[in-house]
Amino acid sequence: MTNVIIHGCNGKMGQTILELLKEEEEIKVAAGVDAFDEGKNPFPVFSDIRTCDVSADVVIDFSVAPAVDGLLQYCVREHIPCVLCTTGLSSEQLKKVEEASKETAILKSANMSLGINMLMKLLKDATAILAPAGFDIEIVEKHHKLKVDAPSGTALALGDSVSEVLGGEYEYVYDRSGRRKQRPKKEIGFSAVRGGTIVGDHDVIFAGADEVITFSHRAYSKAVFAKGAIQAAKFLKGRPAGLYDMSDVIGC
Ligand SMILES: NC(=O)C1=CN([C@@H]2O[C@H](COP(=O)(O)OP(=O)(O)OC[C@H]3O[C@@H](n4cnc5c(N)ncnc54)[C@H](OP(=O)(O)O)[C@@H]3O)[C@@H](O)[C@H]2O)C=CC1
Numbered sequence: 001m002t003n004v005i006i007h008g009c010n011g012k013m014g015q016t017i018l019e020l021l022k023e024e025e026e027i028k029v030a031a032g033v034d035a036f037d038e039g040k041n042p043f044p045v046f047s048d049i050r051t052c053d054v055s056a057d058v059v060i061d062f063s064v065a066p067a068v069d070g071l072l073q074y075c076v077r078e079h080i081p082c083v084l085c086t087t088g089l090s091s092e093q094l095k096k097v098e099e100a101s102k103e104t105a106i107l108k109s110a111n112m113s114l115g116i117n118m119l120m121k122l123l124k125d126a127t128a129i130l131a132p133a134g135f136d137i138e139i140v141e142k143h144h145k146l147k148v149d150a151p152s153g154t155a156l157a158l159g160d161s162v163s164e165v166l167g168g169e170y171e172y173v174y175d176r177s178g179r180r181k182q183r184p185k186k187e188i189g190f191s192a193v194r195g196g197t198i199v200g201d202h203d204v205i206f207a208g209a210d211e212v213i214t215f216s217h218r219a220y221s222k223a224v225f226a227k228g229a230i231q232a233a234k235f236l237k238g239r240p241a242g243l244y245d246m247s248d249v250i251g252c
């Protein structure tokens with residue numbers, strides 16, 4: 001049995017996970033954490049994880065970026081592994097994640113779906129062939145109107161997969177509105193669309209002379225992320241300190 005704390009339990013992802021866990025016999029929710037709670041959950045809910053006095057094997061986090069500092073402090077203090085899924089972290093927070101991972105196991109992934117994690121692998125091969133052949137690389141993501149960060153964590157992670165192959169030489173560009181010059185070769189452009197209930201669309205476009213190749217991923221429900229997070233929690237239980245990602249879980 002794996003006892004978990006759901007950090008952000010009353011949010012959209014927290015609720016999706018709780019729904020899926022009804023069918024999971026190996027995982028028990030020991031506690032939840034959320035800024036606001038109506039007392040409807042069948043477990044204790046704390047407003048700040050640092051005040052949580054319930055023991056658990058793993059924390060699953062889908063919350064908000066400002067809450068991640070306290071989450072890291074708690075996981076280090078209690079030596080509890082953490083599946084860290086919240087996006088939009090600042091560069092200071094990313095450093096804190098690295099520091100915390102020296103003390104406890106942290107699995108950080110901007111996208112828990114199998115499809116996106118496989119796409120990250122495919123992109124490496126595509127980039128190695130297409131970038132030297134002169135193809136320009138653009139990433140377009142679309143999400144629901146409630147999303148607060150842009151570009152999405154997934155778009156940035158896809159960019160990082162590409163960038164790694166390119167030796168980190170390409171600049172990320174988020175806004176060309178004030179610019180009056182042609183696109184330099186060594187840049188990756190990011191575009192973010194927000195509207196309605198779009199779960200999460202990502203397109204990585206390789207645009208060459210007279211031909212375009214687009215790698216697309218469409219999430220049709222939040223369950224694809226929740227499934228991955230549950231799989232990751234089972235994987236992380238009892239692991240030594242370190243920074244893990246979904247490739248460790250999927251094994252590719
Ligand atoms: N890695 C992945 O695969 C995925 C990552 N995400 C990311 O997960 C995060 C959450 O997404 P989503 O569920 O859609 O967002 P929601 O806004 O629906 O949920 C976030 C929840 O966290 C709560 N919260 C606020 N402050 C705290 C705090 N101090 N401690 C604990 N919880 C707190 C919010 O409460 P309140 O609303 O009252 O402020 C809210 O209930 C986002 O960053 C999103 O980008 C989402 C999907 C997949």
Ligand SMILES: O=C(O)C1=N[C@H](C(=O)O)C[C@H](O)C1
Nearest residue numbers: 087110111147152153154200
């Ligand atoms: O906020 C969301 O909804 C999502 N956020 C993640 C991101 O920023 O990439 C993952 C997914 O696309 C849904």
